[in-house]
Amino acid sequence: MRTKNLFERIASTEHTFMILLAIIIGLLAGFGAIGIRALIKEISALLFPGNGSVLENIVANPWYYRIIMPALGGIVVGPLIYFLAPEAKGHGVPEVMQAILLKGGSIRARVALVKTVASAITIGSGGSVGREGPIVQIGSSVGSAVGQFFRLPSARLKTLVGCGAAAGIAAAFNAPIAGALFAVEIILMDFAVAQFSPIVIASVIATVVSHTFEGNFAAFSVPKYQLLSSYEIIFYFVLGALSGVVSYAFIKVLYWSEDLFDHRFPIPGYLKPMVGGLGLGLIALLFPGVMGVGYDGINAALHSNMLWYMALILVVIKILATSITLGSGGSGGIFAPSLFMGAMLGYFFGAAVHQAFPTITATPGAYALVAMGGLVAGTTRAPITAIIIVFELTNDYNIILPLMVTCIISTILSSKFSRESIYTLKLVRRNIGIKEGMDTNLMESVLVKEVYKREFDPIAATTPFNEVVQHVIRGKGPDFPVVNANGKIMGMISLHGIKDHLFEQEHLKHLLIASDITTTRFECVSLEDNCDTALEKLRSTGFEGIPVEREPGSFSIIGMIWRKDIQDAYQNELERREIASTLASRITMKDDEPNIHFMEGYSISEINPPPSFVGKSIKDLDIRAAYGIDVLSVKTREKGGEKLTVVPGSDYVIGENDTPVVAGEIRSINIVKNTG
Numbered sequence: 001m002r003t004k005n006l007f008e009r010i011a012s013t014e015h016t017f018m019i020l021l022a023i024i025i026g027l028l029a030g031f032g033a034i035g036i037r038a039l040i041k042e043i044s045a046l047l048f049p050g051n052g053s054v055l056e057n058i059v060a061n062p063w064y065y066r067i068i069m070p071a072l073g074g075i076v077v078g079p080l081i082y083f084l085a086p087e088a089k090g091h092g093v094p095e096v097m098q099a100i101l102l103k104g105g106s107i108r109a110r111v112a113l114v115k116t117v118a119s120a121i122t123i124g125s126g127g128s129v130g131r132e133g134p135i136v137q138i139g140s141s142v143g144s145a146v147g148q149f150f151r152l153p154s155a156r157l158k159t160l161v162g163c164g165a166a167a168g169i170a171a172a173f174n175a176p177i178a179g180a181l182f183a184v185e186i187i188l189m190d191f192a193v194a195q196f197s198p199i200v201i202a203s204v205i206a207t208v209v210s211h212t213f214e215g216n217f218a219a220f221s222v223p224k225y226q227l228l229s230s231y232e233i234i235f236y237f238v239l240g241a242l243s244g245v246v247s248y249a250f251i252k253v254l255y256w257s258e259d260l261f262d263h264r265f266p267i268p269g270y271l272k273p274m275v276g277g278l279g280l281g282l283i284a285l286l287f288p289g290v291m292g293v294g295y296d297g298i299n300a301a302l303h304s305n306m307l308w309y310m311a312l313i314l315v316v317i318k319i320l321a322t323s324i325t326l327g328s329g330g331s332g333g334i335f336a337p338s339l340f341m342g343a344m345l346g347y348f349f350g351a352a353v354h355q356a357f358p359t360i361t362a363t364p365g366a367y368a369l370v371a372m373g374g375l376v377a378g379t380t381r382a383p384i385t386a387i388i389i390v391f392e393l394t395n396d397y398n399i400i401l402p403l404m405v406t407c408i409i410s411t412i413l414s415s416k417f418s419r420e421s422i423y424t425l426k427l428v429r430r431n432i433g434i435k436e437g438m439d440t441n442l443m444e445s446v447l448v449k450e451v452y453k454r455e456f457d458p459i460a461a462t463t464p465f466n467e468v469v470q471h472v473i474r475g476k477g478p479d480f481p482v483v484n485a486n487g488k489i490m491g492m493i494s495l496h497g498i499k500d501h502l503f504e505q506e507h508l509k510h511l512l513i514a515s516d517i518t519t520t521r522f523e524c525v526s527l528e529d530n531c532d533t534a535l536e537k538l539r540s541t542g543f544e545g546i547p548v549e550r551e552p553g554s555f556s557i558i559g560m561i562w563r564k565d566i567q568d569a570y571q572n573e574l575e576r577r578e579i580a581s582t583l584a585s586r587i588t589m590k591d592d593e594p595n596i597h598f599m600e601g602y603s604i605s606e607i608n609p610p611p612s613f614v615g616k617s618i619k620d621l622d623i624r625a626a627y628g629i630d631v632l633s634v635k636t637r638e639k640g641g642e643k644l645t646v647v648p649g650s651d652y653v654i655g656e657n658d659t660p661v662v663a664g665e666i667r668s669i670n671i672v673k674n675t676g
Contacts, residue, residue, distance in 0.1 A: 018156065018160075018197075018198045019197060019198055019201055021147070021150070021163075021198065022160070022163045022197075022199070022202040022205070023201060023202070023205055024146060025139070025142055025146055025160060025164050025167060025202045025205075026163070026167045026201065026203070026204065026205025026206045026208075027205055027209060028139075028146075029135075029138070029139035029142055029163075029164050029167030029168050029171060029206050030167060030171045030206035030207070030208070030209025030210055032116070032138045032139060032142060032168075032171075033135045033167075033168060033171035033172055033206065033209075033210065034171070034209070034210065034213055034214060035116065036116050036119065036120055036131060036134060036135060036138065037131065037214075039117075039120040040119075040120045040123045040124045042124070043120055043121060043123075043124025044057070044124040044292070045057075046124075047069045047072070047073075047124060047126075048061050048065060048069065048126070049061070053296050054292050054293075055288065055289060055291075055296040055297070058126065058284075058288050058291055059288050063285060066126065066284040066285055066291070067278060067281030067282065067284075067285070068281070069125045069126050069277075069281070070125050070126045070127060070277030070278070070280045070281045070291075070325075071274050071277035071278045071281060072125060073121045073122055073125025073126070073127060073277055073330075074122075074125075074272075074274035074275070074276055074278075074328070074329075074330065075271075075273075075274045075277075076121050077118045077121050077122050077273045077330060077331060078269070078271055078272060078273040078274060078329060080114060080117065081114065081118050081329065081331060082268075082269050083270070085108065085111050087107075087108070087111050087115075088111055088114045088331050089331060090258075090326050090329075090331065091129070091326060091333045091334045091422075091423075092115060092119075092134055092136060092137035092331070092333060093133055093136055093186065093187070093333070093423050094423050094424075094427055095107075095111075095137065096137055096140040096161065096165060096187055097187060097189070097423060097424070097427060098427055098430070099140075099144065099161065100158050100161060100187065100189075101427070104157055104158065104645075105143075105144055105147065105154055105157035105158040105160070105161040106144060106148060106157065107140060107141045107144035107145070107161070108141075109144075109145045109148075111141045112141035112142055112145070115134050115137050115138055115141070116134065116138055118331035119133075119134035119331045121331075122273075122325065122330045122331045122332050123292060123293060123332055125277070126277075126280065126281070126291040126292055127277070127280065127291075127292070127325045127330050127331075128280055128290050128291060128294070128321035128324070128325045129322060129325050129326060129330060129333055129337065130293050130294075130332055130334060130335045130337055130338075130339075131172065131293055131332070131333060131336065132168070132169065132173070133332060133333020133334060133335055134331065134332060134333055135168040135169070135333075136164075136165045136168040136172075136182075136187075136333070137168075138164075138168060139163075139164035139165055139166075139167045139168030139171075139206070140161045140162075140164040140165045140168070141164065143160040143161045143162070143163045143164025143165070143167075143202075144157065144160065144161050144164070147161070158188060159198055159199065161187065161188075162183040162188045163183070163198050163199050163202035163203075164202065165179075165182060165183045165186075165187040166179040166180045166182060166183035166202050166203040166206075167179060167203055167205065167206035169182045169183075169203075169389075170202075170204070170210075171206040171207060171210045172335075173389060173392065174210055174211070174392075175388070175389055175392035175393065176200075177203075177388050177392060178385055178389040178392055179203035179207070180196070180199050180203045181382075181384055181388055182385045183199050183203075184196070184199065185382045185384055185385050186380060186382050186423065221302065221303070222302060222369065222393050222394050223365055223369075225362075225369060225394055225396045225398055225399040226366055227362065227366075227398050227401070227402060228360055228361060229360035229361070232360065232361055232362065232402065233401065233402060233405060235349075235353050235367075236370060236402040236405045236406050238349070239345075239346065239349050239370065239371055239374060240374055240405055240406040240407070240408065240410045240413070241409055242345060242349060243342065243345065243371055243377070243378050244374075244409065244410040244412070244413025244414040244417070245413065245417075246315060246319075246375060247375055247377075247379045247414040247422075248413075248414050248417040249319060250322075250323075250338070250341065250375075250379055250422070251379060251414075251421075251422045251425060252418070253320065254319075254322070254323045254334070254422065255327075255425060255426075255429070256327075257326070257328075258326070258327040259327075261275075261276070261328045261329065270329075272328045272329045273328050273329040273330050275328055276324050276327065276329065276330055277325075277328075277330075279324045279328070280321055280325055283317060283320065283321050283324075284321075287313070287314065287317045289314060290317050290318050290321040291321075293336040294318070294337065295336070297343070298340055298343045298368075298372070301343040301344060301346070301347040301364070301365065301368040302343065302365045302369055303365055304364050308348055308351035309348075311344040311345070311347040311348040311351070312345075312348040314340075314344045315341050315344045315345050315348070318337055318340050318341050319337075322334065322337040334379065338372075338375040338376045338379050338380075339372045339375065339376065341375050342368070342372035342373065342374055342375030343368040345371050345374075346364070346367040346368035346369065346370060346371025346372065346374070347364045347365070347368040348364075349364075349367055350362070350363065350365070350366060350367025350368060351364040369390065369399070370390070370399065370403050371406065373386040373387055373389065373390040373403050373406060373407050374386070374406040374407055374409075374410040375410070376407075377406075377407035377408070377410045377411045378410035378413070378414035379414070379421065380421050380422060380423060381414070381424075382421075383407040383408055383411045387400070387403050391403065443530060443532040443535060443566065443569070443570055443573070444532045444650065446530060446531045446570075446573055447528065447530055447531070447625075448525050448527055448528070448529045448530065448531060448533075448534055448548060449527035449528070450569070450625070451531060451561055451565050451566060451569045452527075452548045452559045452560065452561040452565075453559055453561070453565065454558065454559045455559070456481065456547075456557065456560040457475045457476065457477065457480055458480065458481050458489075459471055459480050459482050459483070459493060459514050460483060460485075460514065461484050461490060461513070461515040461518070462485075462513050462514065462515070463513060465512040465513065465514075465516075465517070468498065468513075468514050468517070469498060472495055472498060477544070477545055477560070478494055478543075478544050479492055479493070479495070479543045479544055479545045479560075480492065480493045480494070481547050482515065482518045483557065487556065487557075488555040488556060488557075489524065489547050489549070489555050489557045490518065490520070490555075491515070491518035491519050491522055492518065492519050492522045492541075492543060492547075493514065493517060493518055493519065494519070494543060498517060522546075522547070523540065523541055523546060524546065524547045524548070524549045524555065524557075525537060525546055525547075525548055525549070525561065526548070526550075526551060527548065527550075531566045531570075534546055534561050535563075535566055538563055538566075544564075545560045545561065545562045545563070546560070547559075547560060548560060548561055602663070602665055603664075603665075603666045604661065604662070604663045605661070605663075605669050606635070606660070607659070607660055607672060607673050608659065608673075609654050609658055609660060610672065610673075613654050614654055614656055615653065615654070616653065616654060617652060617653045617654075618648060618650050618654070619650035619651060621654075623662075623672075627664070627668050627671060627672050628665060628668045629662045629663060629664030629665075629669055630662065630663050631648060631652075631660050631662055632661045632662065632663050633645060633648070633660075633661045634654070634659065634660050635658065635659040636655065636657055636658050636659075637657040637659075
């Protein structure tokens with residue numbers, strides 16, 4: 001009993017509780033990173049025996065090993081992913097982002113185990129992928145599992161998923177700052193995340209675990225960076241542009257490969273990784289350096305220990321090899337391949353400029369190091385994370401300026417070619433809008449009729465110009481609807497639109513009327529439109545307000561909705577969701593209390609859905625407007641347990657096995673309970 005009371009006291013201090021969970025996640029993710037690295041090493045040693053490095057062992061073994069082993073790995077990985085956890089296919093990070101966007105951070109617990117085994121086999125058998133993506137997905141799965149165990153609301157669950165992702169990157173590179181930034185810049189896509197401290201703590205703890213059990217190792221053997229002349233910055237601008245082009249090429253070829261294997265190979269999905277393994281093996285007969293994570297090749301480029309033309313060839317071959325491995329259904333990340341391509345591109349470019357300008361340029365290895373960040377920035381569209389990762393690898397402030405130039409130019413140019421990153425493009429191809437599930441999309445659940453103002457200040461189309469000026473000056477808003485004799489809106493006049501005519505008011509007062517200076521490019525919304533639609537129309541027209549019509553297409557204006565009112569509604573909805581999410585998580589942890597009275601006359605209650613509710617969405621039922629109550633969460637009875645949906649979206653369809661948790665006036669809740 002005393003232990004239980006202690007736990008409840010800790011849990012009641014929310015921030016402290018989140019920090020404790022972050023420590024747990026950091027520990028688990030750190031050990032997960034150690035485990036997958038050890039497993040990859042054992043599988044690689046088993047399939048490519050020898051006493052040298054991974055690449056040396058691959059080259060030392062008979063040539064046919066390079067064909068057989070990747071195909072053998074594909075034979076095992078294909079069924080493992082296909083039948084147990086399809087989310088483990090590919091590079092993993094988009095699946096984590098999808099869980100954040102659409103599932104409130106909920107990830108199946110089995111994903112961590114399947115991803116560990118599948119990625120270890122893919123990489124250990126020679127697959128041309130990285131281990132960082134799998135480590136991120138494993139850490140995120142751990143964070144989600146911890147949050148689901150404690151039945152945390154979605155906002156907190158997303159934070160814990162971010163903790164796991166941060167811990168994964170930190171443990172992979174021994175880069176705790178980069179890990180935290182990766183989580184907020186890529187996974188959560190929100191630098192304004194409410195609780196950043198747990199993410200930082202998880203990242204630090206995972207790094208400590210790696211230091212403790214594997215030593216203060218560096219992911220690469222990084223030489224000291226040199227910037228010999230300020231003139232070199234010019235070359236780094238060019239290197240940034242080249243990095244952007246190669247980044248775009250990698251994204252295009254990767255998804256071309258996915259389409260090829262998904263739609264052009266009429267064989268079962270669980271056999272496609274084997275085909276990809278055979279294709280990789282054929283490439284590796286001539287270019288064995290593209291197999292595995294490629295760290296040996298990166299180290300060779302950093303220390304200027306390779307042929308310049310071979311570096312250029314390996315950029316192209318690595319793109320093809322990685323695309324085949326992932327496109328066919330293998331499991332692994334794109335982080336290490338991006339670093340490999342960057343190192344090769346930078347080495348080639350550095351060798352060229354050093355040959356042409358030997359007195360003002362550093363060795364090719366310096367350019368290889370900077371271009372590693374450039375390729376990561378161009379593919380992921382996360383320049384801050386890319387800059388910090390390379391900076392933490394070098395611990396040398398001299399690299400910051402060229403690194404910033406290269407990463408930013410690469411990001412800008414790659415974005416010009418393709419709006420989506422290598423991660424978000426996968427989501428878009430699944431018809432998942434990137435802003436879906438994000439706070440900015442809360443406005444889809446708020447209708448115009450809940451926000452608009454019935455009072456408005458119209459101007460008759462025949463009003464003389466001088467009266468229009470006086471009307472606008474006396475008016476309260478910056479925009480005014482212009483109506484014809486039938487009361488139909490025919491355009492808008494804005495304060496900014498008439499200011500150019502004010503100096504000629506005396507000359508124009510008898511020449512112009514309101515319709516002459518009316519802007520006919522305008523949009524209307526109806527009562528049933530949502531505020532997100534209203535905002536989009538405001539952006540397209542440039543006005544601060546938009547007319548509300550009685551029926552779509554009727555042009556019978558009944559009010560105005562203003563940008564400021566939408567912004568206020570957004571803040572209110574954001575706060576309401578946060579409070580509702582917290583209350584929902586508390587009531588669902590207390591099954592013996594189906595009703596909680598949180599203020600006089602108000603209650604949070606579990607209800608059995610009336611028959612008229614079943615099969616209809618929350619939006620169709622219009623529960624808030626019709627009954628004055630909010631749906632905080634929905635419990636769904638399933639085989640083997642109970643599923644909890646915290647703060648369901650407006651499209652959620654209520655089923656027979658659902659038990660909604662609602663909040664509102666007790667009288668209103670009782671009306672719903674007695675509805676037929």
